[in-house]
Amino acid sequence: MVYESRFKPRIYLSQSPSKCSIVLNNVFKKHNDQNIFNGVNLTAHSGKICAILGETNSGKSMLLSCLVGGDKIDKGHIWVLGGKPRTKSSKTLTKYTGYMPQEFCLYKTMTVLELFAYFGNLYNINYKFILWRISYYKDIFTLPPINSTIQKLSFSEKRMISFIIAVFHRPRLVVLDEPTIGLDVLKKNQIWRYLYHVITTWKPTVVVATNNIEEAFLATKIAYLKNGKIIFEREVEELLRTNPKQSIDLIVEDLYTSKNSWINSNQSETPRNKKLSICKKINPRSNIWKFKTIIIQNMKFLTSNIWYVILGNNINNVKTRKCSNS
Numbered sequence: 001m002v003y004e005s006r007f008k009p010r011i012y013l014s015q016s017p018s019k020c021s022i023v024l025n026n027v028f029k030k031h032n033d034q035n036i037f038n039g040v041n042l043t044a045h046s047g048k049i050c051a052i053l054g055e056t057n058s059g060k061s062m063l064l065s066c067l068v069g070g071d072k073i074d075k076g077h078i079w080v081l082g083g084k085p086r087t088k089s090s091k092t093l094t095k096y097t098g099y100m101p102q103e104f105c106l107y108k109t110m111t112v113l114e115l116f117a118y119f120g121n122l123y124n125i126n127y128k129f130i131l132w133r134i135s136y137y138k139d140i141f142t143l144p145p146i147n148s149t150i151q152k153l154s155f156s157e158k159r160m161i162s163f164i165i166a167v168f169h170r171p172r173l174v175v176l177d178e179p180t181i182g183l184d185v186l187k188k189n190q191i192w193r194y195l196y197h198v199i200t201t202w203k204p205t206v207v208v209a210t211n212n213i214e215e216a217f218l219a220t221k222i223a224y225l226k227n228g229k230i231i232f233e234r235e236v237e238e239l240l241r242t243n244p245k246q247s248i249d250l251i252v253e254d255l256y257t258s259k260n261s262w263i264n265s266n267q268s269e270t271p272r273n274k275k276l277s278i279c280k281k282i283n284p285r286s287n288i289w290k291f292k293t294i295i296i297q298n299m300k301f302l303t304s305n306i307w308y309v310i311l312g313n314n315i316n317n318v319k320t321r322k323c324s325n326s
Contacts, residue, residue, distance in 0.1 A: 021046050021173060021205035022067065027076035029062070036062050037073070038228035044221075046172070047203035049195055051210055051219035053252070058225050060209035061102060064175050067207065068099045081173055095123055097173045098166035098204075102181070104158055108151035112144060112161065116168065123169035137164050141190050156183050163191060167198065174198070174206045180215065192218055217248050224252065231255070 022044035029037040036059045044050040054060045065071040066078060069085035078085055081096055106115060113134070120130035134146060141164065144157045153161070163179055174195075180188040195206055199220075208219060216222050217240075223233040232255045243251045 020044075021081055022050075022207070023077070023079040025077045025079075027066070027073050027078060029066070029071070029073045029075075031062065035228050037076075040076070040225075040228070040230055042223055042230055042233060044205050044207055046205045047199050048221060049199060049206040049208060049219040050221045050223060051208050051216040052223050052225055053210060053213065053216040054225035056211055058211075059228065060211075060225060061177050063225065064099075064177050064207065064209055065101075067173075068097055068175055095169065096171050097175065098169065098171040100162050100166040100176045100179055102177045104162065106150050106158060106161065106165075108149070110150055111147050112150065112153075113146040115150060115161065115165070116146075119165050119168055125169060133168060137168075140194060142187060156187060159183055160187060160191075167194075170198075170202050170204070172204050174204050176206070176208045178209055178211075180210075180212075188215075213248055213252055222252075224255065 020043055022042065024040050024042040027037050027040040028035075040063065042050075052060050052063060062071060066073055066085065067080055072086050107118070110118065116134055117127065117130055120127070120133070125133070137143065141160055143160060143164075144153055150158065150161070159179070159182060163176070166176065167174055180191055183191070195208075198204060199206060206219075208215075210216050217236055219236060221233065221235050222239070224231045234255070239251055239255075243254070246254070
């Protein structure tokens with residue numbers, strides 16, 4: 001065992017990757033003087049789909065953002081893939097995490113092919129393998145032509161592209177914020193069938209935020225977020241086995257209102273002497289390869305304004321982009 005003493009409660013790191021990829025322990029956060037999290041406790045495992053179920057504005061998106069390091073918590077501990085988000089060591093987690101937010105974070109002027117090539121280079125994937133991946137996903141999903149510009153795509157097409165980008169590099173952690181919102185039944189089924197496929201093949205940890213009860217029951221585990229806390233955290237098979245004759249709506253309602261002992265015994269604060277099984281730390285790697293991504297991305301903007309370069313005009317107003325270190 002490798003012992004990590006910087007965090008309380010004490011956390012033990014195993015030498016080999018553990019099935020417990022995410023641990024949230026007594027997490028608190030305020031936003032605009034409003035309590036968002038009031039002691040959130042949660043675990044997620046590799047090869048499993050954890051659905052964060054909650055109403056609109058319950059803090060689901062904020063929770064996912066904290067997992068990937070987009071937002072900072074005020075109190076408590078978050079451990080993701082052997083690293084703590086928003087720290088120097090967590091910069092190496094970018095390669096191992098795929099994140100699909102609700103908002104579109106796509107470069108509108110790029111084509112579908114250019115976008116996949118950009119993110120492929122960001123994850124240091126060979127161009128021939130990028131083309132193979134695109135062909136592979138075209139056989140699974142309903143995708144637009146690869147020469148289509150992102151800004152001309154429909155809402156559902158953009159959502160599908162966002163989803164594929166999140167899983168394109170086969171990450172160890174897949175974080176999806178309302179991935180099927182606004183999609184038709186066919187595209188929803190395509191996404192969930194693929195999620196079932198990946199958890200049985202390369203076995204990532206999948207975290208899905210949703211306000212749809214029926215969709216939450218497609219996952220392997222449900223964590224119900226309400227009033228800033230995880231009210232219950234249960235395996236779907238256990239819920240259906242315990243309540244075989246109840247509708248899923250009544251199951252969730254009964255779990256929320258009931259005070260039975262099986263509502264989630266893990267809601268109490270983790271004892272200090274409890275050992276949390278965490279993945280091993282990820283070793284840092286060189287950032288030199290990122291320069292290739294920067295050049296490729298900015299080349300499109302420079303070539304589109306080629307007369308600025310040829311005639312020697314002032315190119316200060318030409319927008320370029322940079323590659324994030326986080």
